[in-house]
Amino acid sequence: xxxxxxxxxxxxxxxxxxxxxxxxxxxxxxxxxxxxxxxxxxxxxxxxxxxxxxxxxxxxxxxxxxxxxxxxxxxxxxxxxxxxxxxxxxxxxxxxxxxxxxxxxxxxxxxxxxxxxxxxxxxxxxxxxxxxxxxxxxxxxxxxxxxxxxxxxxxxxxxxxxxxxxxxxxxxxxxxxxxxxxxxxxxxxxxxxxxxxxxxxxxxxxxxxxxxxxxxxxxxxxxxxxxxxxxxxxxxxxxxxxxxxxxxxxxxxxxxxxxxxxxxxxxxxxxxxxxxxxxxxxxxxxxxxxxxxxxxxxxxxxxxxxxxxxxxxxxxxxxxxxxxxxxxxxxxxxxxxxxxxxxxxxxxxxxxxxxxxxxxxxxxxxxxxxxxxxxxxxxxxxxx
Amino acid sequence: xxxxxxxxxxxxxxxxxxxxxxxxxxxxxxxxxxxxxxxxxxxxxxxxxxxxxxxxxxxxxxxxxxxxxxxxxxxxxxxxxxxxxxxxxxxxxxxxxxxxxxxxxxxxxxxxxxxxxxxxxxxxxxxxxxxxxxxxxxxxxxxxxxxxxxxxxxxxxxxxxxxxxxxxxxxxxxxxxxxxxxxxxxxxxxxxxxxxxxxxxxxxxxxxxxxxxxxxxxxxxxxxxxxxxxxxxxxxxxxxxxxxxxxxxxxxxxxxxxxxxxxxxxxxxxxxxxxxxxxxxxxxxxxxxxxxxx
Numbered sequence: 001x002x003x004x005x006x007x008x009x010x011x012x013x014x015x016x017x018x019x020x021x022x023x024x025x026x027x028x029x030x031x032x033x034x035x036x037x038x039x040x041x042x043x044x045x046x047x048x049x050x051x052x053x054x055x056x057x058x059x060x061x062x063x064x065x066x067x068x069x070x071x072x073x074x075x076x077x078x079x080x081x082x083x084x085x086x087x088x089x090x091x092x093x094x095x096x097x098x099x100x101x102x103x104x105x106x107x108x109x110x111x112x113x114x115x116x117x118x119x120x121x122x123x124x125x126x127x128x129x130x131x132x133x134x135x136x137x138x139x140x141x142x143x144x145x146x147x148x149x150x151x152x153x154x155x156x157x158x159x160x161x162x163x164x165x166x167x168x169x170x171x172x173x174x175x176x177x178x179x180x181x182x183x184x185x186x187x188x189x190x191x192x193x194x195x196x197x198x199x200x201x202x203x204x205x206x207x208x209x210x211x212x213x214x215x216x217x218x219x220x221x222x223x224x225x226x227x228x229x230x231x232x233x234x235x236x237x238x239x240x241x242x243x244x245x246x247x248x249x250x251x252x253x254x255x256x257x258x259x260x261x262x263x264x265x266x267x268x269x270x271x272x273x274x275x276x277x278x279x280x281x282x283x284x285x286x287x288x289x290x291x292x293x294x295x296x297x298x299x300x301x302x303x304x305x306x307x308x309x310x311x312x313x314x315x316x317x318x319x320x321x322x323x324x325x326x327x328x329x330x331x332x333x334x335x336x337x338x339x340x341x342x343x344x345x346x347x348x349x350x351x352x353x354x355x356x357x358x359x360x361x362x363x364x365x366x367x368x369x370x371x372x373x374x375x376x377x378x379x380x381x382x383x384x
Numbered sequence: 385x386x387x388x389x390x391x392x393x394x395x396x397x398x399x400x401x402x403x404x405x406x407x408x409x410x411x412x413x414x415x416x417x418x419x420x421x422x423x424x425x426x427x428x429x430x431x432x433x434x435x436x437x438x439x440x441x442x443x444x445x446x447x448x449x450x451x452x453x454x455x456x457x458x459x460x461x462x463x464x465x466x467x468x469x470x471x472x473x474x475x476x477x478x479x480x481x482x483x484x485x486x487x488x489x490x491x492x493x494x495x496x497x498x499x500x501x502x503x504x505x506x507x508x509x510x511x512x513x514x515x516x517x518x519x520x521x522x523x524x525x526x527x528x529x530x531x532x533x534x535x536x537x538x539x540x541x542x543x544x545x546x547x548x549x550x551x552x553x554x555x556x557x558x559x560x561x562x563x564x565x566x567x568x569x570x571x572x573x574x575x576x577x578x579x580x581x582x583x584x585x586x587x588x589x590x591x592x593x594x595x596x597x598x599x600x601x602x603x604x605x606x607x608x609x610x611x612x613x614x615x616x617x618x619x620x621x622x623x624x625x626x627x628x629x630x631x632x633x634x635x636x637x638x639x640x641x642x643x644x645x646x647x648x649x650x651x652x653x654x655x656x657x658x659x660x661x662x663x664x665x666x667x668x669x670x671x672x673x674x675x676x677x678x
Contacts, residue, residue, distance in 0.1 A: 019469045022462060048465035053495030057458035060492070063451055064426065064462025070469055072462075090451050196447035196463070198422045198474060205450040206439040 003175050005168030006031030008136045009075060009101040009161075012143025014039050015183040016099075019070035019190075022050040022061035026080040027113050028169040029103045033075065055080035059087035059100075066096040067204050069195030071147065074098070077165065078105035078119045085123065091158045092127025093220060094205055095193065097150030098158040099143060104132075104266070104317075105165040106350055114351020115165040117266070117318040121294065121326040127220050129159040129227055130295040132265040136173040139163050141244060144178075148187050149234045154226045156193060164267045165351065178242055186241050228296050249298035251290040252305060254280060258287025259310040260366045263302070263331060265291045268315055268347075268354050275359040286363055291327065299334035306338055311366040313343040317354075324374050341369065347377035385577065387569045390417040400443040402435040405595035405602025407566050407609065408508045412436075412479055414569070415506065415588075418576045421446060423475040424463050428489060429453040430481040431515040432508070454488040456480040457496035460503035468502070475504060475580065482509040482523035486549050497556040497585045504579055504586045507549065510594035518597045522547040525617065526664060527657045528649045530597075535652035545664050550589045550621075557626035559584035565591050565618060567610035571632065575622060591618045599648025608646065615643035616665040619672055633673060640665050 003011065009032045013021065021040075023033045033051075040049045048065075052058045055076050062072040076084060081102055091098050106116035120130060129150065133139045139161065146159035163169055178186075196204060208216075232248035239245040254276055255261055264272050269290045279286045289305050291298060306312055312335070316325020323329055328344035335342055345362045348354040358377050365375060376382050395416040402409045408431060416423065424447045427433045433450055436443035451459050456478040463476040480489055485507040493505060512530050513519040519532040526545045529535040533542035553561045560582045562575040572590070579586045593608040595601065600608055612618035613634060620632035640662045644650035653661070670676050 020462065020465050022458075022465075046469075048469045050461050050465055050499070050501075052458055052461070053491060053498075057455055057461075057492045057495060060451055060455035060458035061462035061465070064449060064459040065466035066462075067449055068424070068463055068466035068470070070466045086452055087455075094451075196424050196449055198424065198447060201421075201445060201447045203437060203439075203442050203444060203448040203450075206437045206442065206448075207434050207450070208439040212439060 001175055001177055002172050003136060004031060004170050004172050005133070005136045005139045005163045006103070006170065007035050008140040008175055009143060009163070010035035010039065011177060012140045013073040014045055015178065015180050016071065016144060016147050016187055017180070017184070018047055018073040020048045020050065020062065020065035020072045021074060022052050022058045022065070022072070023074045024052055024055045024058045024076070024080060026055070026077050028105060028165045029075050029077040029080070031169065032101065055083045056087060059084045059091065062098050063087060063091050063094065063096055066098055067094065067196050069190070069192040069197065071190040072098050073100070075101045075103070077103040078107050081119045081123065082107060085126070088123055088126035088128060090205070093216065095156040095223070096158060097147065097156055099146040099150060100158065100160050101139070101143065102160050102162045103165050103169045104162050112350055113165065115167055115317065116349055116351060117162070117316070120160060120162050121318045123160070124295055124326065127157060127224070128295065129157055129293065130162065131160070131293045132162045132291070133168065134267060134269045134290065136168055136175050137244065138246070139168060140175055140177060141238065141242070141246070144183055144187060145234050145238055149227065149230050151190060152230050153193060155223055155230050157223055157227060162266070167267045182241070186238070224296050231293065246292065249293040249296070250301040251292065253288040253290065255287035255289060255305045257285055259285040260313070260363055261287045261289055261305055261309050262313045262315060262359070262362055263289045263291060263327065264315045265294070265327065266317065268317070268359070271354060271356055272359045275356050275363065279363060284363070284367065294327070294330070297330050297334065302331055302334045303338070306335055306340060309340055311341045311343065311369065313345055313362050313366045315345050315347065315362065317348050319346060319349065328374070342373065344374045345377055346375065352378060385573050387414065387573060390414065390573070395421060395423070395445045396436070397443045397445060399441070400436045402431070403596050403602070405605045406431070407592040407594070407605050408432055408510070410566050411508050411590050411592060414572065415576050416446070418573065419475050419477060419580055422473065423477055424449065426450070426456060426459045426463065426476070426478040428456045428478070428480050428484040429515065430484055432479055432481070434515060453484055455492050456484060456489050457492040457501070457503070457505055460505065461496050461499070461501045464502045476502070477504045477506060479506045479508060481515070482507060482511060483513045483521040486522035486547050494556065497553060497558050497587070500558060500584045502583050502585070504588065506588045506590065508590050508592040510592045510597060511546070512597050514594050514597045523549065526661050527653050529652060530649070540652050540654065540657065548668070550587070553587040554623045554626055558587060559625060560586040561623040563589045563618070563620050565609045565613050565620060567606050567613060568620060568632070571620060597649070600646050604646065611638065611643040614638045615640050616669045617643055619668070621672070631672065
């Protein structure tokens, strides 16, 4: 089928046979909610659809429904995600594997609707698995894998597949969709670890004193660590069943003998892949590391490619003011003790296009071994 | 049906840590006896959460969920829809305080009411944020001394009247709205039973005298609740789809002054302030009963 990223999200949820969807519309996520509403009203699914009055309520309802032992789905973006902030921590701490695509959109002020990662990245500490998609195929596939990863008993964490606003959400691409039977074989019916049921009463989310909470935090941390293995195993299983390989937490592209490696996430990856090919044709030893996951962070994978590299560049579409891009902060942390230069390239903030020329510039800065760490590309009045 | 006809078994057990004289456990215990074991309870952040649901002790014999403060009605929606999908009948009941209902929770409450979710929302109204130490809420009556509306040298307590929450809910034209009081147990039980039998959105609003926040002797909670009804400070009625179908009129109406005089929170009221409170009650009375109090 030829569909938008938003449609791929909604269709992914449909294939996963979700039971309850609670959502609130926000541009550019609206199509996800609309498409799912169509599935319900056309009788394609008998999922319960709750069109709540805010994103805060959407996540609240999903948490409650999932605590009752059913598979839930919602989606959001930008301000809506920020409004959910409080509830994100509750979903993960109650160990409820909810799946919620986030269409990455700039977070006001000033208000804008285009692609920026400053909505999802500040949620890195909310205890959700967080990953970015390169194309609409990955969006669809990731929704399916997200339930499989999150619902594993050694993980039990919610998952946030992220897709770039408009570049994916509203752009149609050919997408290969598996049948619902194939998905059902891959993703069995939800089997909750615990559920609210009058037959066996229990309390979820009690008021809890200091004697107990630290252990729960530790368990969440361990679960996030375990998710790394789960992701690798699930992507492998997905590859065997559906023939598309996502290589776990990262995808290496021409990294084997590369001296200069650019680390990307989201849709910029596609542009960067072309630039890498062109530079390789010119004899430059460049490579690309696509980060699929931001949480858990693929520190080992990053260290592996850094072993023989001359320099590493980190692309960011968000900024942690006064420090640098969020991925850059993570990458530098992962590369602690390494001596190679680590550059941070900030481009495309507020939704501005990131072109092949911009990516070439990133490689150029790395190959010239320029001084300095943080480069803002295409920022008017700033020379690089 | 009377209180003595209720089942012996309590789904809300003794051993909770509520303050002496707190009306909330009586409200919850009696309601739970009627709702029965196929009930899933949600509480937002409130006194009830702390005194009945502090890990590892629990006063509930039914499934119990807490998420946050402002989302009772949204969480109830999630519970009800999950069970609708599962094809099993449960009652989704939320017990929220006045702060979680009148103030921070009103958006989720209004949304769920508009969607006519199949849930029971109970507001136990102790007229301030008692869990956090007696701060004013939209339910706090005019003149009351709270820690955020203190009876100071310049301003004597709360300047605004109590928001009429039941009327707001009635305006949603939901299947059932009832106001209740622990002093009128037969009425309380009948309304609870009725709420259980109806489907769709049901809103039960119970005045919950708080000896700690209102500052009265803990043995007088029922008396306070009764005087609230007799003075018109609290009104008992039922509404179905926005129409009042039953309204309780006290045989003998007492002056507001008689209701407030036993409460420390009103001790500082001047005669003008008492009159302002009485005028408010009279206006409300006329609106509900179509006549001025005798």
